Amino acid sequence: MFSELPVLTIVVFLPVLVGIGLLLVPEARRRLVAGIWITTTAVDLALLVALWIDYAAGGGRSTGAGAVAGPASGTGAIGYETNIAWMPTLGSGYHVGVDGLSLPLAAMTALLFLACAIYSVRQDHRPRAHAALFLFLQTVSLGLFVSLDLILFFVFFDLSIVGMYFIIAVWGHGNAARSALQFFLYTFIGSLALLLGFIVLYLASDPHTFDIVELIRQDPLKNDPLVGGLALLTISIGLAVKTPTVPFHTWLPPAHTDAPAPGSVILAGVLLKMGAYGFVRIAMPILPGPWRSYAMVFVIVGVVSVLYGALVAMAQTNFKRMVAYTSVNHMGYIILGLGAAGLAAGTNPQAANLAVTGAVTQMVSHGLLTGALFLLAGVLFARGHSYEMAEYGGLARTAPRFAALTAVAVFGSLGLPGLSGFIAEFQIFTGSLGAAPIPTALALLGILITAALLLRMLAQVFLGPERQPTAGAELGSGTLGDLRPRELLSVAPLLVLAVVIGVFPRFLLDLIEPAAHALITLVAAGTQ
Amino acid sequence: MNARPGGDAISLTALAPEIIVALAAVIILLLGSWLPRRRQHLSRWLALAAVFAALILSIIRIVQPAEVTAAATFTIDVSLGMTRIAVLTGTAVVLVLAGGRFGVHKRKSEFYVLLLLGALGTLVLAGASDLLVLGAGYLLASIPLYALVGFTKDSAGTEAMLKYYLMGALFGVLLLVGITVLFGAGGSTTYTDLSRALLGAPAGAAAVGLLAVAAGLLFKAGAVPAHFWVPDAIDGTTGPAAAFISTIPKIGALIALFRLSSLSGVPVAWPLMLALLAALTMTLGNLAAFFQSTVLRLLAYSTISQVGYLLMVTAAVGHSELALPSLLFYLLGYTITNLGAFAVVCAFPSLRTLKDYRGLFRTHRWLALSLIVCLLGLVGTPPTAVFVGKLTAFTAALDAGLGWLVVLALINSVASVFYYLRWIYRLFQPGRGQATAHDDGADVPGEGASGEGAATTNAVVLSGTLVAPRSARTAIVLGILSLLMGLFANPVLAFLQVNPFP
Secondary structure, three states, X not given: OOOOOOHHHHHHHHHHHHHHHHHHOOOOOHHHHHHHHHHHHHHHHHHHHHHHHHHHOOOOEOOOOXXXXXXXXXXXXXXXXXXXXXXXXXXXXXXXXXXXXXXXXXXXXXXXXXXXXXXXXXXXXXXXXXXXXXXXXXXXXXXXHHEOEHHHHHHHHHHHHHHHHXXXXXXXXXXXXXXXXXXXXXXXXXXXXXXXXXXXXXXHOOOOOOEHHHXXXXXOOOOOHHXXXXXXXXXXXXXXXXXXXXXXXXXXXXXXXXXXXXXXHXXXXXXXXXXXXXXXXXXXXXXXXXXXXXXXXXXXXXXXXXHHHHHHHHOOOEHXXXXXXXXXHHHHHHHHHHXXXXXXXOOOHHHHHHHHHHHHHHHHHHHHHHHHHHHHHHHHHHHHOOOEHHHOEOHHHHOHHHHHHHHHHHHHHOOOOOOHHHHHHHHHHHHHHOOOXXXXXXXXXXXXXXXXXXXXXXXXXXXXXXXXXXXXXXXOOOOOOOOXXXXXXXXXXXXXXXXXXXHOOHHHHHHHHHHHHHHHHXXXXXXX | OOOOOOOOOOOOHHHHHHHHHHXXXXXXXXXXXXXXXXXXXXXXXXXXXXXXXXXXXXXXXXXXXXXXXXXXXXXXXXXXXXXXXXXXXXXXXXXXXXXXXOOOOOOHHHHHHHHHHHHHHHHHHHHEOEHHHHHHHHHHHHHHHHHHHOOOOOHHHHHHHHHHHHHHHHHHHHHHHHHHHHHHHHOOOEHHHHHXXXXXXXXXXXXXXXXXXXXXXXXXXXXXXXXXHHHHHHHHOOHHHHHHHHXXXXXXXXXXXXXXXXXXXXXXXXXXXXXXXXHHHHHHHHHHHOOOOEHHHHHHHHHHHHHHHHHHHHHHEOOEOOHHHHHHHHHHHHHXXXXXXXXXXXXXXXXXXXXXXOOHHHHOHHHHXXXXXXXXXXXXOOOOHHHHHHHHHHHHHHHOOOHHHHHHHHHHHHHHHHHHHHHHHHHHOOOOOOOOOOOOOOOOOOOOOOOOOOXXXXXXXXXXXXXXXXXXXXXXXXXXXXXXXXHOOHHHHHHHHHOOOO
16 A cells, blocks of 8 residues: 555645745745645646546555445445554544545545635735645645544544634634634534544444544444434534534624635535535444434434525525525535435435435535635625625626626526536435425425525626625726636636536546445445 | 562662752752852753753653552652653743743742752652652642742732632641541551551541542642632742643642542542532633633633543543543643743733734744644644543543533533633734734744833734743744644553553
């Protein structure tokens, strides 16, 4: 295993090393900082794309890593594994690797960070610390998605909170200090609940271990439904706060509203996925029995999030708050799909497969679309210094590129066929309908509501008579107010990818499906 | 009586660290009286040399098998070895911190002597396996510290000293009463004899005696209900003295408490009592810290809540094999992290309130970063030393069936984020008149320009005045150390796990 290069480790730690380097070099100029930042994220993304291509071609599989995958499905196996003893006395190791569940998310993460780097070229307020902090967050996010050890996962989970706190508190606007503190406290409760659940798993395992692959093999709580249920409860609360689902979502809207645009992108695009990803990586495979028993709870929580998020989003007048609440709605679909997969795992593995594949696709799709929407919200704020939708109007005439990109992102977000959101949500609904018909039908209403509110927003901001905030600078007078090259370059790739996934989804689904199949095999184990 | 391990002769080499510290204290006391004032810094070098020599001997010594001295009064084992390392490291740090502060003080030799004696008392406290030695250790770890707190003879210091002394005297008397009762009930003062005798002794007397002894130790640890002195003493005294009394004596007290809890004659409800005290200590410490506006008071209450987590591990001793390694690791990690935070405070003696720290990140980037590492470390954010300490502590407590206490400790950890962040947030706030400051501020600590009689304390920070560059460097080193110890915790943990308490 050590004969090959530890590619994943390089991918994960390259950003933070560059970030430390940036802090050490005295008097780095803004343009130099931006150049270094963009280059680093681009290299990181290129490495991940190369990894993806190699993995899809069957490379990187290490022998004996089939523990996560079912014995028959070699394609769902973990690749590029590195497993070094870190704290063997605590049964915790530096164990990283990728499979079909984590690789798409890691690649999406790298892409979003690149978009943020490009968007922040003109960062005036402490550019060096800004870049260093984002590079740190990139390492933390990538590290989380490739972790195969609970403690390693927790370390990255916790550090993501710390990094995001500083981004909101230092570069945010409005009531940033308060929102950042609320974000920290709330998500920290979640992370400690997660830790409690991890310790329960550790103590239940024999020999004691924090290794995810080993824990999946042991299924430590299969004979103890009570402790298993409690472990699932604490872990789920921890993940649900971060995802976030109703009723743990209250930190999200203020954090988003006061965060700077790139911060919002990472928060919505990457940090929220950490919660959702935790369900497929940890909660479902390690606690298959409890997951099946309580799957209905997750279905209901998912549907409530879908409907509540959509309804509250409809009531918003603030563009960013509205997008934040649609995130609650979109993450609800994921929880619904995963819950339904738990219901269907034993009886109808095909449907369960579809639901999990859809849920993972939704994570990627939501990252791209919401990332784009938050960058566009940042563009809006930079021009008009306001997020109030009522203050804008008729922008389609004066800022056509801005209007076009927003329209694409919005249509993707409401699930129009031909865009990535459709692929994701269609699979979730098809997979869930058999196992949970009534909740799925209710969740379909959510799509209707989101469509209504997003279209209303489009009409408000882009059509009708021209309006702009009096306080702000000129918006859209000629070419000056439309998207600048750096804004276009940061937003467009995300939307192009969303269209590509919407039209040619196979390259993504081919990667996710085997891993989803392996996951469902694990969840279904013991039902027959 | 019976043949005991270790033979009849007290092995002097086994006690070398304690002997070196004691000798150094005596020599410096004499030297201080004879040296001219401008040569007084020699005494600091001597103290540092002695502490380092003792530290190196302790590290060499720790790998050797456990040993009980002739009369079974002093146990030299891994627990004492780790205590030595933590206490001596901490003492060395405080010696460095005190160097800048008392550079011109006419009695600074005495300050170092008091530090050394306090450290020696802590070591005796930690190694004692006889109640009389425990009593002596208590006094030796207390009396020099009273003088240390009131060293500057200003009104705040005197008041702090008086509070510390009165509480210390009260709990000292309780400790002695407890020793007397236990001697009466068990017929002996050594732990080995008491372990046997207490099983047959009257349960009430044994419980009262143990409780009274524990009360004295709780005072040294700064735990509820003997915590009232902590904020007043720490806020009233100088930075280095505050750093010392809030960190070092706790180590000895907690190890002594652990040895007491390991007696086979302790009442059944003993772990529960410790668990309840832990719950009270961490909760009250946290609640009181919430709205403190001066940094020293905030740190004082934070140390109280940290003792709560440590007591939680003590309550798990005997029910989880991870408890003792966790306690020892946590103590070392806590020492480094807490002293790191205090070192930052020592680096800016003129900054007293949280508000004064506004804009520090811009003027002293690395110092601010190391403060963030230390404060977030105290919260338990990975990958710092205290995180590993807390992780093992929670695991041990859960293993020992103290699930409710773990949940409470987790809630307290979240609550503690609130007041640490209040401080951290200030570092990034623009200081007064700082809006136009150039982008990359001075960042090399110790090289700041000299202050030009700035009007506000804030302006002192802005102009980059570092009154104590040595403290600043120490703070950065401790911050890095805290990170490294968290990242590379395994060798220490592995060593502690294969060398359990005999």
